[in-house]
Amino acid sequence: MDEPLLSLRGLTKAYPGVVANDDVSFDIGHGEIHALLGENGAGKSTLVKMIYGLVQPDAGEMALRGAPFAPAEPSAARRAGVAMVFQHFSLFDALPVAENVALGMETPPKTRDLARQIRDVSEEYGLPLDPYRTVGTLSAGERQRVEIVRCLLQEPQLLIMDEPTSVLTPQEVEILFATLRKLKSEGRSILYISHKLDEIRALCDTATILRLGKRVATCTPTETSARELAEMMVGSSFAAPEPRGTAPGEVALEVAGLSLSAPGAFGTPLRDVGFELSRGEVLGIGGVAGNGQDELLSALSGERLAPRGTIFLMGQDVSRRRPVARRDAGLLSAPEERLGHAAAPDMSLTENGVLTAARRERIVRRGFIDWARAKGFAEKVIERFDVRTPGPGTAARALSGGNLQKFVIGREILQRPEVLVVNQPTWGVDAAAAAAIRQALLDLAAEGAAILVISQDLDELMQISDRFAALNEGRLSPARPVAGLTMERIGLMMGGAHDMEVAHGTA
Amino acid sequence: MIALERRRQPSRVWTWAAPLAAVVLTMILGGAMFAALGVAPLEAIRTIFWDPLFNPQFASYSRPQLLVKAGPLILIAIGLSLGFRAGIWNIGAEGQYIMGAICGAGAGLAFYPASSVLIFPMMVLAGALGGWAWAMIPAILKTRFGTNEILVSLMLVYVAESILASVSSGLLRNPDGMGFPGSRNLREWGSAANNELIADTGMHWGVVAAFVAVILTYVLLTRHIQGFNIRLSGEAPRAARFSGVSPARVVIFCLGTAGALAGLAGFFEVSGPAGQISIDFNSGYGFTAIIVAFLGRLHPVGILLAGLLMALTYIGGELAQLMLGVPGASIQLFQGMLLFCLLGVDVFTNYRLRLSRGETA
Structure with missing residues (x-):
């Protein structure tokens, strides 16, 4: 087992005007969870695309189990035992899980056999999944399981995962980690891309850090502090958001009894949503993706008009006003x-x-x-x-x-803005930029604006919010002060528990 | 293997080079077609593109025709381009053109034979209103019931043609016409005539209107928020909604403008070059204008040039039929090739060719 599973030597890839990867070398051992860390634009995506055969390197070479490895296309990489779970899912909402999996295969077995295989794999790795459920009805976490199971069916030796936890509840993250550890115990390796330093320290054996296309360091995350990791990534130290001490002022945005039908077949209706947001306050709204976040933002931005008497801006009913009029009144928003x-x-x-x-x-x-x-x-x-x-x-x-x-x-x-509504403000943004965005939001609040942050990143919400509420199937929980909230409590607010069981299928 | 790779940004060079390349390619393919028909290809191309403008024998007649043909094409294409930019596919300009002509001519003929300077402006207004109203049918059906404007506007062309046939042999028939179908000749009635403004140039009020439309549309698209909203609606409908653009308003505005301009074109044609409402007075300008709009890259200045080019192929095509005896269908085929080549070459604006070994994404 001394020979590494995959070894990269001097990988270089240049695009017009930018060198995405510059002489990158490192090894991934058998049964190793290897983290790949770096800011946006550091070259992580290009690197994994080369490993997965989507992009060919300009220079350098790769070796898989000692043999030269130069996949010309993803199917070649898959045949060699490399699988990848992308950050953005490529699933068809209207098809059931099994058919979605079959679509990714070159020679799919009969649906019934495939469904059995899916069930076997999902049980073996603790990823409950009903092969006959329509994908459109699944949560983001369950969709990710479809992608993972699709990969596992190919019996990969190396599984590449691109920011897998950004759409998961804390409980779902634990399930995923258990799965990854089980894969590791079987001797398979995982290349894990993430921005979340705590996760990497909890899960990964080794971490390689990229900055501006170059490898900065390869280290053992458990022996390195999150702060050191972050500083290696950024190349300098960056400021954590300053602690908050402002007292909230008068109510700037009030939402009461807001119900709105689902915009499409796979949208979520809003059910009796209500909250108050004061000047100088940051209200964080958490929840698993697809529980009404987009719909709430559309109702607040004015893209979809709300029933009369449900949205008040500084005491004025703006429910029936269109986006331009709401902006004029000081209600601004940024969709996901x-x-x-x-x-x-x-x-x-x-x-x-x-x-x-x-x-x-x-x-x-x-x-x-x-x-x-x-x-x-x-x-x-x-x-x-x-x-x-x-x-x-x-x-x-x-x-x-x-x-x-x-x-x-x-x-x-x-x-x-007087009131700013943002959905996923730091999704896919590197640590330094995320910190800058959060600081800017806090500065804005300190100047007296009211801010509503919808996010699936709980750490982020805990860091910047004064109060926290969760969306679950279009219902908003009562908002609670962040101080004193435990992760378990938050998980319950998000209704995460219902998501943990295998859904009742027809099989 | 040859692969197409998406460019990070649309190529500026190709945006302008594509129409030129398409014209050259059309000349080559068209030349091959004429050769297959037994006509010397170079001579055919010269007859279409060169003789109408510079041959001493034909130019005196052909040159004014250039503006006469280009005027309505440009006017209609300008209106269509607004909708096409917003992703609204008005295929029924021909119908709006016919209805504009009928309404404009009808409004004037109601006062025949009165003499007043007010009659012509009133007819212009009636023509624009007629085209506008005809375009409002698909617009309202689309915004109210979500119907497909492509089908509705196209079907309304055939309705308009039937109305044209009906009025030219009924309601608007010339009482002094000895029973022949067709209205009075408006050119012979001073208050309603749209004659040449400058002798032997082909310049009439419709051409003036076309130039004005080019300028106003250019300003609208580059400087005005309404033009910005139209472009936004076409390029990113969700972003437009987020920005606060009402999709229904854009549909009404674009179809309405296109209808009014097509109606104007129809009226200027019937009161000028055509002279009278007749069963077959329309000559397909409304459909050809679709080609003109795309050939001009939906850009006002591009449309101006494309309209002149397309007019040239009309005139040159007629000349070729006359002088070389090529069939009329071959000229239509030639014009079709132009659009076909443009759409083909257009790929290079957003993609580049790459020679590679079996790389797929």
Whole structure:
């Protein structure tokens, strides 16, 4: 077992204008959980894409069990025993689990046999899953299980996981970790990509840290503090959010008895949602993805109008006002989906600034757009939030996810909202940028704005919120002060327990 | 293996090079087609593209025709381009064009033979309103009931053609026409005539309207928030909704504008070059304008150039039929090739070719 399972030597990959990976070398041993750490744009994705055969290296070589390994395409990598669970699921909502799994196979067995295999694998690894359930009805955690089971059916030697815990409840994370440890005990290896340093310290045997495409260090996470890991990633020390000490002021946003039907076949209806949000306060709303987060944001932003008398901004009923009018009144928002929802992919950052700041920043006067002003605003966002891009003329889709996120959040914060609603403000953003975004939100609250943060990252919510509430199937729990909340208590608020059992199927 | 790789940003060079490449490619393919028909390809291409403008024998007649044909094409295509940018597919400009012509001509003929400077402006207004109202049918059906505007607007073309046949042999028939179908000739009635503004240039009020539409649309799309919202709706509908754009309003605005401009084009045609409402007065401008809109990259200046080019192929095509005896269908085929090539070459705006060994994503 001295020979490593996978060894990377001098891997280099350059794209026009940027070297994504520069002479990266490290080994992954048999039965090892190996963490890959790095900021956005550090080259993690490119590296795993090379291992998975999606991208070919310009230089360097890989060896799998001592033999040269150069997969030309993912199917070659899979045949060699490398499987990957992507951050974004590629599942069809309208099909049952078994058919979704079959779609990823080159020669799928009969559905009944496949369902049995799925059941066997899911039981063996403690990942309860009903092969006949329609994927559209599954929680994010269950969807991830479908992806993992799909990989496990191929009996992989190396499983690559890209930020797997970002969509899970604490209980689900524990289940996943148990599964990964079991895989490890069978001698399989895992390459685990994550931003969450505590997780890496709890789970991983070895960690390789990338910065600007180069390998910075390979270390043992249990012997390294989270702070040291973070500093290696960033290359400098960064500030944790400052402790909060402001007293909340008058109520800025009040929601009462808000019920709204589901927007589509797989949406979630909002059921009697109610809360109060005061000036200077940060209210954190947690919950597993797909429990009404998007729907709540749409109802607050004005994309979907709410029934009269359900949403009050500074005492005024804004339930029937459209997004432009709500922005004029000081209610701003930033949706979760960056490309296509918060930003138009093919439009420049300048144009994407106009998207929400047209009136508050006086970019549009008498219907005409002042492009110089628009460009100035975009440049201000880019500079203030350290958005890494050649300039405001760049198309939104050319930015990495983290950088676009910084732009989207920065665009709203710089408009000095009275109330700001954000969904997943730091999703896919590196540690330093996430810290900067959280600090900016806290600064905004300190200036007297009321802030509603919807997030699936509990650590984040605990860190910045004054009070916490959870969404579960479109219902919002009563908000409780964060001080004194335990993880178990939060798990119960999120209704995580119902998710733990195998669903009642028809099999 | 040849693979297409998505560009990180749309190529600026190809945005402008694609139409030129498409024209060159069309000349090559069209030349091959003419060769197959037994006509010397270079001569055919020269007859279509060169002779109408510069051949001393034909140019004096053909040159004014260029603006006469290009005017309505540009006017209609400009309106269509707004909708196409917003992802609203109005295929029924031909119907809106016919209804504009009928309403404009009808409104004027109601006052025949009065003489007043107010009659012509009133007819212009009636023409625009007619086209606008015809486009409001798919617009309202779409916003109210979610119908498909492609089907509704297209079907309404055939309804409009039937109405045209009916009024030209009934309601608007020339009482002094000895029973022949067709209305009075508006060119012979000073108050309603849309004659050449400058002799031998082909310039009439419809061409002026087309140029004005190009300029106003350019300003709308580059400077005005309404134009920004139209582009946003087409490129990212969810982001548009988030921004606060009402999808219904965009549908109404785009279809309404396209209808009004097509109606104007129809009226200027019937009061000018065509002269009268007749059963087959429409000549497919409404459909050709779709090609013009795309050939011009949905950009006002591009549409101006594309309209002139397309007009040239019309005139040159007629010349080729006359001089070289090629069938009329081959000219339509040639115009179709132009759109086909453009759409094909268009891929390079967003993708680049890569030669690679069996790489898939």
